[in-house]
Amino acid sequence: MRDVAVIGIGLTKFGELWEKSFRDLITEAGIKAIEDAGISGREIDGIYVGSMSAGRFVGQEHVGALVADSAGLTGVPSTRVESACASGGLAFRQAYLAVASGIHDMVVVGGVEKMTDVVSTEATNTLATAADQEWESFFGATFPALYALIATRHMYEYGTTREQLAQVAVKNHANGALNPNAHFRRKISVDDVLNSSPVAYPLRLLDCSPVSDGAAAVILCPLKDAKKYTDKIVKIIGSGQASDTLALHSRDDICTFKSTVLASKMAYKQAKIKPKDIDVAEVHDCFTIAEILATEDLGFFKKGEGSKAVEEGLTEINGTIPINTSGGLKAKGHPVGATGVAQIAEIVMQLRGEADRRQVKDAEIGLTHNIGGSGASCAVHILEVV
Amino acid sequence: MRDVAVIGIGLTKFGELWEKSFRDLITEAGIKAIEDAGISGREIDGIYVGSMSAGRFVGQEHVGALVADSAGLTGVPSTRVESACASGGLAFRQAYLAVASGIHDMVVVGGVEKMTDVVSTEATNTLATAADQEWESFFGATFPALYALIATRHMYEYGTTREQLAQVAVKNHANGALNPNAHFRRKISVDDVLNSSPVAYPLRLLDCSPVSDGAAAVILCPLKDAKKYTDKIVKIIGSGQASDTLALHSRDDICTFKSTVLASKMAYKQAKIKPKDIDVAEVHDCFTIAEILATEDLGFFKKGEGSKAVEEGLTEINGTIPINTSGGLKAKGHPVGATGVAQIAEIVMQLRGEADRRQVKDAEIGLTHNIGGSGASCAVHILEVV
Numbered sequence: 001m002r003d004v005a006v007i008g009i010g011l012t013k014f015g016e017l018w019e020k021s022f023r024d025l026i027t028e029a030g031i032k033a034i035e036d037a038g039i040s041g042r043e044i045d046g047i048y049v050g051s052m053s054a055g056r057f058v059g060q061e062h063v064g065a066l067v068a069d070s071a072g073l074t075g076v077p078s079t080r081v082e083s084a085c086a087s088g089g090l091a092f093r094q095a096y097l098a099v100a101s102g103i104h105d106m107v108v109v110g111g112v113e114k115m116t117d118v119v120s121t122e123a124t125n126t127l128a129t130a131a132d133q134e135w136e137s138f139f140g141a142t143f144p145a146l147y148a149l150i151a152t153r154h155m156y157e158y159g160t161t162r163e164q165l166a167q168v169a170v171k172n173h174a175n176g177a178l179n180p181n182a183h184f185r186r187k188i189s190v191d192d193v194l195n196s197s198p199v200a201y202p203l204r205l206l207d208c209s210p211v212s213d214g215a216a217a218v219i220l221c222p223l224k225d226a227k228k229y230t231d232k233i234v235k236i237i238g239s240g241q242a243s244d245t246l247a248l249h250s251r252d253d254i255c256t257f258k259s260t261v262l263a264s265k266m267a268y269k270q271a272k273i274k275p276k277d278i279d280v281a282e283v284h285d286c287f288t289i290a291e292i293l294a295t296e297d298l299g300f301f302k303k304g305e306g307s308k309a310v311e312e313g314l315t316e317i318n319g320t321i322p323i324n325t326s327g328g329l330k331a332k333g334h335p336v337g338a339t340g341v342a343q344i345a346e347i348v349m350q351l352r353g354e355a356d357r358r359q360v361k362d363a364e365i366g367l368t369h370n371i372g373g374s375g376a377s378c379a380v381h382i383l384e385v386v
Numbered sequence: 387m388r389d390v391a392v393i394g395i396g397l398t399k400f401g402e403l404w405e406k407s408f409r410d411l412i413t414e415a416g417i418k419a420i421e422d423a424g425i426s427g428r429e430i431d432g433i434y435v436g437s438m439s440a441g442r443f444v445g446q447e448h449v450g451a452l453v454a455d456s457a458g459l460t461g462v463p464s465t466r467v468e469s470a471c472a473s474g475g476l477a478f479r480q481a482y483l484a485v486a487s488g489i490h491d492m493v494v495v496g497g498v499e500k501m502t503d504v505v506s507t508e509a510t511n512t513l514a515t516a517a518d519q520e521w522e523s524f525f526g527a528t529f530p531a532l533y534a535l536i537a538t539r540h541m542y543e544y545g546t547t548r549e550q551l552a553q554v555a556v557k558n559h560a561n562g563a564l565n566p567n568a569h570f571r572r573k574i575s576v577d578d579v580l581n582s583s584p585v586a587y588p589l590r591l592l593d594c595s596p597v598s599d600g601a602a603a604v605i606l607c608p609l610k611d612a613k614k615y616t617d618k619i620v621k622i623i624g625s626g627q628a629s630d631t632l633a634l635h636s637r638d639d640i641c642t643f644k645s646t647v648l649a650s651k652m653a654y655k656q657a658k659i660k661p662k663d664i665d666v667a668e669v670h671d672c673f674t675i676a677e678i679l680a681t682e683d684l685g686f687f688k689k690g691e692g693s694k695a696v697e698e699g700l701t702e703i704n705g706t707i708p709i710n711t712s713g714g715l716k717a718k719g720h721p722v723g724a725t726g727v728a729q730i731a732e733i734v735m736q737l738r739g740e741a742d743r744r745q746v747k748d749a750e751i752g753l754t755h756n757i758g759g760s761g762a763s764c765a766v767h768i769l770e771v772v
Contacts, residue, residue: 001487001488021520023520047629052447053441053447055439055441055442055512055515056441056442058519059511059515059519059523059524060515060519061438061439061468061470061512061515061516062468062469062470062515062516062517062632062758062759062762062763063468064468064469064476064629064763065469065470065629065630065632065758065759065762065763066518066632066762068629069518069629069630069631069632069633069636069762073629074629074630074631074644075628075629075630075644075645075648076628076629077627077628077629078629078763079467079469079476079480079627080467080468080469081465081466081467081468082447082448082449082450082466082467082468083448083450083451083465083466084447084448084451090450090465094465094480097483097484097487097489098483100487101387101483101486101487101488101489102387102487103483103487125445126441126447129441129445129446129447129448130447130448131448132452132455133444133445133446134407134409137445138445241463241465242461242462242463243433243450243451243454243455243459243460243461243462243463243464244451244455244460244461245455245460246448246451246452246455247455250455258460258461259461262461372448372451373448373451376448376451376452376455377448377450377451377464
């Protein structure tokens with residue numbers, strides 16, 4: 001297996017982008033990544049795309065072929081990967097493995113979702129296809145409801161408070177305000193969260209990530225070739241993927257996501273590092289409780305102590321382990337297929353020292369954590385600047 | 387890159403299977419493949435699944451996680467690949483590459499689609515998401531219409547006759563009659579085709595593959611380990627994948643699928659063989675004209691001579707190059723995500739000498755050809771019994 005580097009990143013703005021189509025978005029992100037890498041595009045011999053439900057959101061399956069065509073890369077093998085909200089993370093992993101194993105020498109990985117072309121109830125229903133259709137969604141369980149169960153249990157088991165949940169959103173909005181591509185760029189207060197519309201107890205509107213349009217792309221090549229293109233080389237040092245039961249009711253403990261634990265162990269082992277070695281992380285905060293679970297399952301804090309860590313400011317940009325400097329899914333936005341790839345782009349910016357007002361000082365090793373649904377799939381990646 | 391073998395295959399019956407759910411089908415195929423391989427299932431360390439549009443057909447995305455869960459393989463990395471009707475072929479290729487490169491040691495590849503839970507117009511609309519949504523399907527072009535354009539042009543360019551198209555269906559129904567898993571097991575005549583309902587000139591009902599439910603699965607492991615499990619070892623000797631423009635109107639010539647030409651060249655080159663070395667092939671006959679195109683683009687016949695070859699019986703089970711001994715998509719059925727994996731299963735049966743009344747004598751090398759939409763994606767695989 002060869003070492004692999006990320007040599008280019010591209011992001012569209014995230015938000016309600018009614019003037020841009022699905023293919024506009026992914027093409028824009030791809031071109032930006034190609035420009036950032038300083039390549040012509042003709043070097044690309046493989047394409048991977050993460051998209052959750054283009055079939056339902058925009059009436060377009062065959063997404064891999066669409067992307068190759070729109071990018072002017074007709075002929076190049078192009079593969080779409082779906083794993084609900086972890087589609088981008090899994091696509092990135094497939095691309096990484098393809099370059100690491102020598103199958104491809106220059107790969108672009110895209111992630112894209114165009115969610116606002118359907119009415120909001122249909123968006124919620126489409127997102128619910130990531131849950132167990134026969135045992136959860138058929139009976140009306142949507143994701144806010146499923147995460148509300150998790151939040152309630154975490155409050156019961158570990159004493160997590162309603163205010164601590166809110167503090168996740170407050171931190172991520174503060175970070176998003178510093179990110180020009182974020183869907184929401186306004187700061188909010190704990191009171192704003194506590195007074196926002198109830199969604200599913202204890203979660204309120206400002207505990208939930210939004211329905212967004214957007215795309216992200218990154219370019220991978222063997223590490224040995226990377227210096228031809230850039231002097232800020234970011235190397236992939238760990239990659240992990242795991243699954244879990246689709247339905248929450250099949251699990252022993254809904255306060256931990258086994259897929260996160262397994263995938264991160266795989267990634268840490270490959271990278272030969274410990275959680276404490278991570279300088280900055282983008283984790284999957286589709287709901288405020290999800291960030292708390294993630295920071296515990298990834299080993300940054302002991303189980304049950306993630307909520308206190310947020311309260312103490314440990315996960316802020318200047319904290320001991322800055323989490324979601326981009327604004328996270330909560331404030332940056334969550335175009336589901338794009339999210340996992342956008343996380344990589346944020347970490348690359350941090351490791352290159354290009355994160356501007358949200359820069360984490362001396363960031364050398366970063367982690368991304370992308371989950372599908374209520375954690376039935378997970379991809380974790382660790383990157384290091386070399 | 388390690389050599390890789392197929393050591394187990396599993397197929398459900400194809401057809402209108404109203405008593406079986408999406409997860410029933412893929413689990414049945416997976417268990418049959420595990421039994422056929424003589425493994426316990428616990429050896430499996432990777433899962434790939436091809437499915438085109440479970441989100442629209444059954445309201446279920448997150449298909450990889452569903453499959454791992456249903457199969458009792460929770461924890462194992464599970465990746466769903468989508469490439470319209472080539473989803474199964476692309477999933478197989480990803481699995482092959484994962485084993486070849488040493489990332490996984492025992493992989494199950496599944497393909498599945500449950501298409502008859504929606505009304506037939508919705509099935510047609512969902513299939514049309516494989517075409518270019520903005521430039522083809524939005525304006526009402528469905529696949530019968532697109533392939534009708536191709537057929538008309540092939541008739542104009544090469545003198546292909548209406549009767550020759552019908553003979554593809556007649557042959558494939560004759561083969562399907564010998565296949566216990568086929569959707570249609572009745573022989574038909576040229577007159578039956580010519581008198582069936584018109585769909586899109588010149589194509590009639592019996593020129594079209596059906597809307598089917600079904601699943602297929604195969605097990606892959608390194609060739610060096612295969613003899614532990616079976617003495618009828620089938621080795622993957624070539625794998626190719628390519629893309630083309632999504633919309634027909636962007637192509638120089640709609641009588642040839644560039645993706646087929648490119649993917650097969652890649653596979654032949656890796657296998658170090660020529661088209662004439664193939665003893666049996668499963669090709670993508672979603673419409674009768676598609677089989678003719680495929681046999682030309684794969685190099686079995688010169689461009690324009692595929693239709694004459696069918697007329698002369700060269701592609702029958704006892705012909706010079708038997709095509710679609712399973713009955714093909716036309717008669718075996720076409721649960722789109724399952725098709726590419728089912729093709730592999732048929733070729734493995736042929737190479738093992740287990741194809742019963744449809745056995746091709748002395749078959750040693752077989753090929754599968756799986757395309758998405760009107761050829762915007764293609765996967766070609768070549769297998770050899772060792």
